[in-house]
Amino acid sequence: MTPRSLLLPVFDGVQSLDVTGPVEVFAGAGRHSGDPYEIRTASLGGGPVRTSSGLTLVPDCDLAAVDTPHTLLVPGGEGTRRPEPGLVDWLREHAGRAERIVSVCSGALLLAAAGLLDGRRATTHWALCDHLARTYPAVHVDPDPIFVRDGKVATSAGVTAGIDLALALVEEDHGRDTALAVARYLVVFLRRPGNQAQFSAQLAAQTARREPLREVQQWITEHPDGDLSVESLAERACLSPRHFARAFQAETGTSPGRYVERVRLEHARRLLEDTTDGVEQISRACGYGTPEAMRRAFVKALGTAPAEYRRRFHPATTP
Structure with a gap:
């Protein structure tokens, strides 16, 4: 051998x-x-x-x-x-x-x-x-x-x-x-860690049929730190908030709020895995606003806090 x-x-x-x-x-x-x-x-x-x-x-x-x-x-x-x-x-x-x-x-x-x-x-x-x-x-x-x-x-x-x-x-x-x-x-990414999900938020949800809703999906992905309220997203799609929420759910299979949660969580996980940025900086970059809001999202979805997630999956970035 x-x-x-x-x-x-x-x-x-x-x-x-x-x-x-x-x-x-x-x-x-x-x-x-x-x-x-x-x-x-x-x-x-x-x-x-x-x-x-x-x-x-x-x-x-x-x-x-x-x-x-x-x-x-x-x-x-x-x-x-x-x-x-x-x-x-x-x-x-x-x-x-x-x-x-x-x-x-x-x-x-x-x-x-x-x-x-x-x-x-x-x-x-x-x-x-x-x-x-x-x-x-x-x-x-x-x-x-x-x-x-x-x-x-x-x-x-x-x-x-x-x-x-x-x-x-x-x-x-x-x-x-x-x-x-x-x-x-x-020309591939280094590195997609093993714990990364097989489906990204974009793949886990269906792609909307109508162009305005597809553009909104892309906007959410590119601007996780932006105003992603239903009202703001509906305005971007030129729809009323109620009509937008119903159409988004019907065409993607998930609600706007749930889609935003997935995108922000995925982005935060990637930053914890691939950067040395602090939790406070990452929480702002991902639209959580505060470390506590990000911690609650991680505990709810993954059963662990951001700092522990980083220690578990990318210890080299842990201060």
């Missing part, structure tokens, strides 16, 4: 982005740091596999011939629903020897089938979380985060979350500067 070896088992029906996204991150980190990862793909029998999008991948070798890698990264895709005979057996026999076991999207189903997630907290694509929980009750499924670390096992949500998790692992291996350089090169 070499410290920088990375193995990706591939199979018919694999999601190509689950493979190529993380591989680009790790390959880029190797180029930037001068300490490259030994990246290999392998299939049962060593033959080519056809991805869910129709692309053909030619693996480096046969799974039966590979040494135990430092990091085993199991991608997802339609092929995880009916895995090839022997793939789960291989994982059950060999995966536990790796220093890190990682899955992207529905790759968690393969890890669960091999018993590697028993007793662990894990996540997967939001559309599969219920299936994972029902099929494998020994797994503690958390449907919210984009990725979850539990000991040496890490699981991630949909395809782009695999990139986020790969960046987190690169930061662990090579430091923040390398991870940031890779993220900039790939």
Whole structure:
């Protein structure tokens, strides 16, 4: 086992982005740091596999011939629903020897089938979380985060979350500067922390059909510290407050007040995770006005105060 070896088992029906996204991150980190990862793909029998999008991948070798890698990264895709005979057996026999076991999207189903997630907290694509929980009750499924670390096992949500998790692992291996350089090169965010929800406020709500209401949704997102009262937002949409509130609820599936709460909470979480700004400064930037108002919002939604949230999810920014 070499410290920088990375193995990706591939199979018919694999999601190509689950493979190529993380591989680009790790390959880029190797180029930037001068300490490259030994990246290999392998299939049962060593033959080519056809991805869910129709692309053909030619693996480096046969799974039966590979040494135990430092990091085993199991991608997802339609092929995880009916895995090839022997793939789960291989994982059950060999995966536990790796220093890190990682899955992207529905790759968690393969890890669960091999018993590697028993007793662990894990996540997967939001559309599969219920299936994972029902099929494998020994797994503690958390449907919210984009990725979850539990000991040496890490699981991630949909395809782009695999990139986020790969960046987190690169930061662990090579430091923040390398991870940031890779993220900039790939034009992705560094860093979406694992606890970030799979759905942003904008995705959790429906997009309004009418242009004035869509513009209001965008305005709320861009101005969390503004006057976001129903009266002010209704004026922006050129509607009466009563008509605006009814139309917003009908077209987005949530009330204006609830949408504003989600946007402000999401913005505050991001600032606590990614900056060293004080709680008072963040409370003003997010429209709460006072630290106490922000604290009440956090306790109500997350069961924890802002300062504790920062200590838990981004201790490096804690004074």
